[in-house]
Amino acid sequence: MLQAVLSVEPGADEVLFLPLGGTGEIGMNLNLYGHDGRWLIVDIGITFGGDDFPEHDVLMADPAFIVSRRQRLAGIVLTHAHEDHVGAVAYLWKRLKCPVYATPFTAAVARWKLARAGLDAVPVHEVPLGARFEVGPFGVEYVGMTHSIPEPNALLLTTPAGAVFHTGDWKLDERPVVGRSYDAERLRGLRSEPLLAMVCDSTNAVVPGSTGSEGSLFAPLLELVQAAGGRVVVTSFASNVARLVTLARVAEASGRRFGVIGQAMERMVAVARATGYWPADLPALVDARHLGYLPPVEVLAACTGSQGEPSAALTRMAADSHRDILLDPTDTVIFSSKLIPGNERPVAAVHSRLRALGVEVVTDADAHVHVSGHPAVEDLKRLYDWVQPPAVVPTHGTPRHLRANAEIALGCHVPRVAVIGNGDVCRLSAAGPEVLGRVPTGRLALAPSGQLAPVSAPVLAAMRAAVG
Numbered sequence: 090m091l092q093a094v095l096s097v098e099p100g101a102d103e104v105l106f107l108p109l110g111g112t113g114e115i116g117m118n119l120n121l122y123g124h125d126g127r128w129l130i131v132d133i134g135i136t137f138g139g140d141d142f143p144e145h146d147v148l149m150a151d152p153a154f155i156v157s158r159r160q161r162l163a164g165i166v167l168t169h170a171h172e173d174h175v176g177a178v179a180y181l182w183k184r185l186k187c188p189v190y191a192t193p194f195t196a197a198v199a200r201w202k203l204a205r206a207g208l209d210a211v212p213v214h215e216v217p218l219g220a221r222f223e224v225g226p227f228g229v230e231y232v233g234m235t236h237s238i239p240e241p242n243a244l245l246l247t248t249p250a251g252a253v254f255h256t257g258d259w260k261l262d263e264r265p266v267v268g269r270s271y272d273a274e275r276l277r278g279l280r281s282e283p284l285l286a287m288v289c290d291s292t293n294a295v296v297p298g299s300t301g302s303e304g305s306l307f308a309p310l311l312e313l314v315q316a317a318g319g320r321v322v323v324t325s326f327a328s329n330v331a332r333l334v335t336l337a338r339v340a341e342a343s344g345r346r347f348g349v350i351g352q353a354m355e356r357m358v359a360v361a362r363a364t365g366y367w368p369a370d371l372p373a374l375v376d377a378r379h380l381g382y383l384p385p386v387e388v389l390a391a392c393t394g395s396q397g398e399p400s401a402a403l404t405r406m407a408a409d410s411h412r413d414i415l416l417d418p419t420d421t422v423i424f425s426s427k428l429i430p431g432n433e434r435p436v437a438a439v440h441s442r443l444r445a446l447g448v449e450v451v452t453d454a455d456a457h458v459h460v461s462g463h464p465a466v467e468d469l470k471r472l473y474d475w476v477q478p479p480a481v482v483p484t485h486g487t488p489r490h491l492r493a494n495a496e497i498a499l500g501c502h503v504p505r506v507a508v509i510g511n512g513d514v515c516r517l518s519a520a521g522p523e524v525l526g527r528v529p530t531g532r533l534a535l536a537p538s539g540q541l542a543p544v545s546a547p548v549l550a551a552m553r554a555a556v557g
């Protein structure tokens with residue numbers, strides 16, 4: 090058992106990495122980096138409790154450690170706009186009260202979340218793609234990656250004691266459909282930086298091969314849509330703007346009208362438009378209210394609800410209670426998404442209700458209708474080969490994912506790896522990563538009143554056991 094660290098003061102000769110959430114689990118990322126007496130937060134996300142913990146719908150890492158040293162917090166740097174990286178900013182900002190840094194798309198999402206919580210005055214600094222800037226004692230450089238949302242960024246954090254490459258969520262996609270491809274030249278150049286360690290996404294470290302490209306989905310989706318006799322409704326993650334653009338192009342190519350259904354998806358399209366990620370040459374979207382009046386064979390709709398969320402558009406369609414669309418037996422529903430573990434029951438319930446309506450259900454088990462946004466084994470090997478880090482600290486995964494990523498790194502001749510968990514204070518130095526001790530961690534849950542409350546010890550234990 091490691092000694093608890095009672096006083097953690099990052100020195101001028103080291104960089105500390107201290108994840109409070111997201112290491113040993115997938116979701117609610119909250120990473121701290123410490124150097125020369127100051128701290129930096131990288132990402133501040135949430136997790137949805139899902140079917141197993143319905144009373145804990147929105148969860149986030151307990152930031153108590155950094156709240157108690159808030160005067161030493163230099164800022165929050167966001168890598169990208171997924172909920173598990175940005176979702177807690179509006180819930181926790183009042184406790185942290187520091188500047189927020191993000192690239193334009195992520196900044197737009199963060200501002201929207203803050204404004205909805207009445208926090209319009211929070212300083213969100215919009216940083217151009219690829220920019221270098223300073224936050225306290227840290228130099229920060231955004232390095233362009235590809236993922237499943239516009240503007241995924243890795244971070245090169247530099248200090249006089251050395252640099253850390255924090256990958257954020259990534260894959261290597263030559264055809265990302267929207268936005269730039271990854272910055273291969275910069276990634277290959279990282280080997281000449283004074284790196285202490287690379288802190289790397291482990292989500293798909295147990296998946297062999299390479300993750301497919303977003304650009305590979307147009308042809309199979311078009312084939313399915315052309316073969317369909319009635320309406321086609323496609324459910325996917327609301328934030329996957331590239332998938333929505335692909336679907337809009339499939340609609341165009343198959344002579345159908347396209348619209349999006351569900352608040353989260355409509356909002357993402359609005360942000361994509363405002364930040365230049367919605368192609369101007371696409372036909373105008375048909376309003377959800379009008380889609381139901383068109384002949385079914387002329388309709389292709391994208392909607393929320395791929396995880397069986399109770400109030401999402403698809404769940405309502407499956408219950409035959411959606412305001413705008415009532416499905417017919419000739420219709421097809423495509424799940425252009427993966428099933429997130431924990432959501433098996435609600436998704437199976439939506440499938441069976443759809444089938445009871447006579448609707449044809451197509452999932453990624455039936456056809457090539459989804460690609461992941463995270464690196465599989467061969468992608469991890471490629472990036473380790475490019476960067477040649479002296480040490481790897483896996484993050485963004487359950488313990489099984491972290492161990493698998495560590496094995497891959499060792500196989501790529503990375504000299505040192507450190508598999509750590511939330512609360513571990515990991516010293517990064519030329520001597521390699523070293524866990525100095527552990528600080529208390531926990532989770533906060535959003536109560537129906539809007540207040541945040543610590544998750545009780547028994548529930549926390551059950552949640553940890555569920556991760557495996």
Ligand SMILES: [Zn+2]
Nearest residue numbers: 169171236258
């Ligand atoms: Zn992500």
Ligand SMILES: [Zn+2]
Nearest residue numbers: 171173174258
């Ligand atoms: Zn993530």
